[in-house]
Amino acid sequence: MTKIYLSKSEKRLMYALLCVPLALLTLGIYHGLMQTLYRSGMISQTSFAALDYYQGLTLHGVINALVLTTFFAVAFGHVCMSYYTGYKMRMTTAWISAILMITGTILAAAMILAGKASVLYTFYAPMKAHPLFYIGNVLLIGGSWVSFFGWIGMYRRWRREHPGERIHLAVVATMVNFTMWFVCSLSVAYSVLFLLLPWSMGLTPTVNVPLTRTLFWFFGHALVYFWLLPVYLMYYVMMPTLAGGKLYSDNAGKLVFFLFLVFSIPVGTHHQFSEPTITQGVKFFQSILTYGVAIPSFITAFTLAASLEYAAWKKGHRSKNPFAWLTRLPYFEKDRYLFSYLICGLIIFIFGGLTGMINASYVLSSLVHNTAFLPGHFHMTVAGPVFLGIIGMSLYLLERLSGREIRLKRITNIIPYLWTIGMFIFSAGLMVGGFRGEPRRTNMGISYMDPDSPLYRPDWVWTTGTTVIGGVILFAAAGLFFIVLLDLLFGKKTKESYISFPTYDVVHKEKVIPFLNSFKPWIIIMLALILVAYVPAFLNVMKFTGREAPPYEPQNPSPLELYQQPEEAGDTDIYNLDQNE
Ligand code: HAS
Numbered sequence: 001m002t003k004i005y006l007s008k009s010e011k012r013l014m015y016a017l018l019c020v021p022l023a024l025l026t027l028g029i030y031h032g033l034m035q036t037l038y039r040s041g042m043i044s045q046t047s048f049a050a051l052d053y054y055q056g057l058t059l060h061g062v063i064n065a066l067v068l069t070t071f072f073a074v075a076f077g078h079v080c081m082s083y084y085t086g087y088k089m090r091m092t093t094a095w096i097s098a099i100l101m102i103t104g105t106i107l108a109a110a111m112i113l114a115g116k117a118s119v120l121y122t123f124y125a126p127m128k129a130h131p132l133f134y135i136g137n138v139l140l141i142g143g144s145w146v147s148f149f150g151w152i153g154m155y156r157r158w159r160r161e162h163p164g165e166r167i168h169l170a171v172v173a174t175m176v177n178f179t180m181w182f183v184c185s186l187s188v189a190y191s192v193l194f195l196l197l198p199w200s201m202g203l204t205p206t207v208n209v210p211l212t213r214t215l216f217w218f219f220g221h222a223l224v225y226f227w228l229l230p231v232y233l234m235y236y237v238m239m240p241t242l243a244g245g246k247l248y249s250d251n252a253g254k255l256v257f258f259l260f261l262v263f264s265i266p267v268g269t270h271h272q273f274s275e276p277t278i279t280q281g282v283k284f285f286q287s288i289l290t291y292g293v294a295i296p297s298f299i300t301a302f303t304l305a306a307s308l309e310y311a312a313w314k315k316g317h318r319s320k321n322p323f324a325w326l327t328r329l330p331y332f333e334k335d336r337y338l339f340s341y342l343i344c345g346l347i348i349f350i351f352g353g354l355t356g357m358i359n360a361s362y363v364l365s366s367l368v369h370n371t372a373f374l375p376g377h378f379h380m381t382v383a384g385p386v387f388l389g390i391i392g393m394s395l396y397l398l399e400r401l402s403g404r405e406i407r408l409k410r411i412t413n414i415i416p417y418l419w420t421i422g423m424f425i426f427s428a429g430l431m432v433g434g435f436r437g438e439p440r441r442t443n444m445g446i447s448y449m450d451p452d453s454p455l456y457r458p459d460w461v462w463t464t465g466t467t468v469i470g471g472v473i474l475f476a477a478a479g480l481f482f483i484v485l486l487d488l489l490f491g492k493k494t495k496e497s498y499i500s501f502p503t504y505d506v507v508h509k510e511k512v513i514p515f516l517n518s519f520k521p522w523i524i525i526m527l528a529l530i531l532v533a534y535v536p537a538f539l540n541v542m543k544f545t546g547r548e549a550p551p552y553e554p555q556n557p558s559p560l561e562l563y564q565q566p567e568e569a570g571d572t573d574i575y576n577l578d579q580n581e
Helices: 008-040 053-085 091-113 131-161 169-200 209-242 250-263 280-314 324-328 334-360 373-379 382-402 409-435 458-489 520-544 560-564 571-579
Strands: none
Touching (some): 008 091, 008 382, 053 091, 053 131, 169 520, 209 250, 250 280, 373 409, 382 409, 409 458
16 A cells, blocks of 8 residues: 655644534533434423534534534645645645634634524524625635645646546545536535625624525535535545445446536425425436436446445355355454444435435435435435545544554444444434424424424334433444544554555446546536526526515524513514515
């Protein structure tokens, strides 16, 4: 395995990018467990330990889904671009990026903790947050762009110095991910800077809600693939070697990443099937494209299964039983713990993916939309392969950066299996509950799960109880992860510090296909598809949106002016505002 040695500054950067979000993750994980307790009625109050329900849910979503994932994608991107191009990291852009991201995170987290931004990770208007929350998000996202700008320079240099050569799959994966991220996050940057921020600062009285939501989902579905692709990189580039085999096809891998580039963005309105301002034709078209975005994952399922089966054959597997190869993989090998994180993520993703196909259906979505089924689906994606890939790779990188060795190897190996068991129990509770009508994002402890409430639903007791059992197991697995992490970070340095990755060989010698060795054609297709899918959606939103909305808080159905300043504003003033329409 090739080794690269990082400079002091590079190491400091990597520690900052990996450890800041992992420290915050303690809060994110704690609020995950709290969610299950609120939802099951075990906590029957609006707040606990000085944080209210929506504050906790916002912390959970923002830290786990936005902060951890973005920091990790940038950290892993730096190290992969450096390792697979052979160039040093671009430290000026890397540090500017890290400082912006850390500042943005501090601002957003401070506003949530102060109770001024309980707007959940989607920050849907008309729920209003403090301006600093929006600014924090812009800095976090904009900061990650700066790293990408540095990598563009590295990529172009590599191209100049290696004309006609095959680009490494890891470089394709990283550049695809951040190209998609840059394009999709332009919409949310526009929404935040020009719509939400002036509105939240009181410069504009109302905001166009469907427009902000459509701009959010232009970003939002590509966001989920931004979480996933670093882990897909690990699956393609590292997992075959960890399993003791080879990658079935490098070209298939490249096709997969380029298909994500093309399909990830123009599917956002599948989150808005219930949005009345968008017409059926637009939704139907994007529903079909959503099936398109599942194709790269289907290709992945077959390519990875073939690669893993090849590994089993190399180890002497000769059974005629078509599934017996599954028993020959290194599930519990202490020194290959990364394999167990990756394989568990894949197993969970089979179900995360299948439930995604249910959501993608324009018809079935009306059954599950905004029910507990949705968190059931997305925990088996972002809290399955993505989370396990992130924590597994973080341990792997920190071990090598620090020159220390993980001492609690057995525990390290067991964590992903415990997490998988917890995730299946937890998600099953949510999904069955969702089919029975349980809403998502609802403090059910003070309503449906409170036996004294007229809204009480005894038929939801066992489903929410199941999520508590799953939640406790997940919490225990996360607790073990932190024990291993702290033991690693405070242990003794025993070896030299360097980075090396178990990198694939391919089963078949493949030709360089020019179409799969260049970004240009794919970027053109991506832009064309975005125009076809989104111009009609935005025209719809501009045409059919009714009155714009004043700001609200999540706990209160009255507009904020009425709620906060009844004496100054006066009821009549507010009603006049409505009647002007
Ligand atoms: Fe999703 C909502 C559709 C994938 C995350 N999704 C969400 C939300 C999140 C999310 C967070 O169409 C909620 C947003 C909110 O807050 O409102 N999703 C899909 C589809 C896919 C999909 C079609 N989602 C993801 C991924 C996510 C994610 C990935 C995060 C990382 N999703 C939707 C839709 C909605 C939605 C609608 C909106 C619903 C609504 O009503 O609001 C596809 O990309 C899935 C394709 C995946 C597969 C699985 C392939 C299987 C593989 C494993 C192979 C295993 C092997 C191992 C080889 C087809 C690759 C074998 C070894 C053994 C030992 C067995």
